[in-house]
Amino acid sequence: MPTLTVPGAHLHYEVRGSGPLVVLAGAPMDAAALAPLADLLASDHTVVTTDPRGINRSRLDDPGQDSTPELRADDLARLIAHVDAGPATVFGSSGGAVTALALVQSRPELVRRIIAHEPPFYALLDDREQLAARTDDLIATHLSGDVIGAWKKFMDLTGFVLPDGAVEQMFGGERDPQAVADERRWFAHEMRGTSSWQPDLEALRAAAPRIVIGIGDESAGQHCDRTSRALAGALDEEPVMFPGGHIGFADDPERFAPSLRSVLE
Known part of the structure; x- marks a missing residue:
């Protein structure tokens, strides 16, 4: 390629x-x-x-x-x-x-x-300051190692509705290493700059x-x-x-x- x-x-x-x-x-x-x-x-x-x-x-x-x-x-x-x-x-x-x-x-x-x-x-948006604070919080949650907690906060912020247990099923357990690396980079180095x-x-x-x-x-x-x-x-x-x-x-x-x-x- x-x-x-x-x-x-x-x-x-x-x-x-x-x-x-x-x-x-x-x-x-x-x-x-x-x-x-x-x-x-x-x-x-x-x-x-x-x-x-x-x-x-x-x-x-x-x-x-x-x-x-x-x-x-x-x-x-x-x-x-x-x-x-x-x-x-x-x-x-x-x-x-x-x-x-x-x-x-x-x-x-x-x-x-x-x-x-x-x-x-x-x-x-009128509530941009609150959204910035919530974004900072979910990024910090992910970088602390609480991946499930960070994704739950992300879903709550974005308004995405998933069935009970879906976050744990999607982001818990064994995962593709490249997907994990890309996800961590997104939280650590991309999400804040894009959303703000x-x-x-x-x-x-x-x-x-x-x-x-x-x-x-x-x-x-x-x-x-x-x-x-x-x-x-x-x-x-x-x-x-x-x-x-x-x-x-x-x-x-x-x-x-x-x-x-x-x-x-």
Whole structure:
């Protein structure tokens, strides 16, 4: 698989198909999580996926370096230039949506359109100080070794509802070492920088005709529903509804792809 060397990191990336360039960006989700959706779009698009810096196959020169939306946006800019098929339509979800927003702020000439699906940053919310404190607390809980406790606090903050015992089943016991390493990096070096990101609203408003704010139709009342609607309101844009919840593109890519195609076209 190809690797692109960027300042401080070596990015794993994958290219599928041919046609107009689409970049699928997650954070902390890696390229594998987006592969089924990429396969569906590759019939008539050049589709690029990547592991964000420090995650899975994208190695850092300094493993202790924090991952910020600005750093990840610069990585995407270099990747788009390297592939040399742009400008790109960028679909970013969760932290990847914040990456895409940072990209259109800094390098608008590389972007045809961005679809920011459920960006989790809270700078535009009235209770941002409380959310910052809760985020700091759950990060500290995870770094103390209480993984189950941290995930329960995360689910409570985000509004994700899971059956009783699901957190213990998902995050307890024996787990894949790479998944554990990526999770710890996300808590230690990525979550705070993503959730506390401060947008440049003037720059985003200038780019607003090319910005689509996406929300899952099963995400009503959740944290990312609030953050997405706050951003859409600040940009005077109507959000676009997509099938499923926060990771609808991964849970059911066959249902998600037609909605994404309608925006791409």
